[in-house]
Amino acid sequence: MSALIPAWENGVLQPIDKMDVHRRGLRHKAISVFVTEGDRVLIQRRALSKYHTPGLWANTCCTHPHWDESDLDCAGRRLREELGITGLALRHAGEIEYRADVGAGLIEHELVQVYTARVMPDLSITPNPDEVADTDWINLPALRAVVERVPERFTPWLRIYLAKHLGMIFGAHSAAKPHHALTN
Numbered sequence: 001m002s003a004l005i006p007a008w009e010n011g012v013l014q015p016i017d018k019m020d021v022h023r024r025g026l027r028h029k030a031i032s033v034f035v036t037e038g039d040r041v042l043i044q045r046r047a048l049s050k051y052h053t054p055g056l057w058a059n060t061c062c063t064h065p066h067w068d069e070s071d072l073d074c075a076g077r078r079l080r081e082e083l084g085i086t087g088l089a090l091r092h093a094g095e096i097e098y099r100a101d102v103g104a105g106l107i108e109h110e111l112v113q114v115y116t117a118r119v120m121p122d123l124s125i126t127p128n129p130d131e132v133a134d135t136d137w138i139n140l141p142a143l144r145a146v147v148e149r150v151p152e153r154f155t156p157w158l159r160i161y162l163a164k165h166l167g168m169i170f171g172a173h174s175a176a177k178p179h180h181a182l183t184n
Contacts, residue, residue: 005029005064015067022052025099025107031075032062032096032157033115034169035088037123041143041170044082044127045134046155052102055133058155062112071113083135084126088117094168100156108157114169140170 004015007028021028035042042060046053061082065074072090079085093116099109127135138146144162147154161169 003064004067006067018064019051022102022106022108025109027097027109027111028064029071030062030064030108030110030112031071031078031115032112032161033060033075033079033090033117034093035060035079035085035117035119035123036170037119037121037137039139040137041140042083042123042125043136043138043143043158044132045136047129047131047133049130052104052106052108053155056155057136057153058158059161062157072115075113075115082128082131084128085123088119090115090117094165096161096165096168098157098160100160102156110157112157114161114165116169140166 003018005018005021005028006013007016007021007026008014009016009026013029016026016028020026043057044060045057046055048054061075061078063074063078065071069077072092075090076086076088079088093114096112096114097110098112099107102108125135144166147159147162151159
């Protein structure tokens with residue numbers, strides 16, 4: 001059974017089944033988190049069992065809030081569930097709306113609250129294999145370069161974030177020089 005997420009139908013925000021939301025392409029609430037350490041960002045490759053975009057690289061984590069859950073609580077919950085990360089000071093970076101075909105007849109039409117967190121190099125990460133196949137730390141210019149070179153390896157939303165919302169999400173880090181290339 002799928003979860004109920006906040007989505008708009010006929011202009012009214014209401015709890016609607018997640019799969020129904022994606023099949024119908026309804027506008028819905030979402031969160032995305034970007035964890036950074038220095039000029040590097042933590043990205044993840046989605047588990048092969050995910051219902052859409054399996055095996056593609058994405059930002060640190062993303063999800064939909066439960067109907068009765070705040071966006072900030074949702075961001076913290078998903079960091080814990082996907083990567084075993086707790087206790088970060090999350091900062092709201094802004095809001096992004098996008099619409100993208102994610103395959104298998106599903107559409108993401110999301111109103112996304114974006115959160116960022118800066119961490120120290122000793123951050124403990126314990127990926128949940130049901131959610132995450134792999135993680136990598138990569139500097140932002142290198143990530144942008146590899147996304148440009150092989151976009152099919154990345155989720156549509158990460159490609160949109162990097163192409164259109166870089167400054168809002170990363171600020172000064174968006175101008176750094178590349179020094180790492182994604183290996184998987």
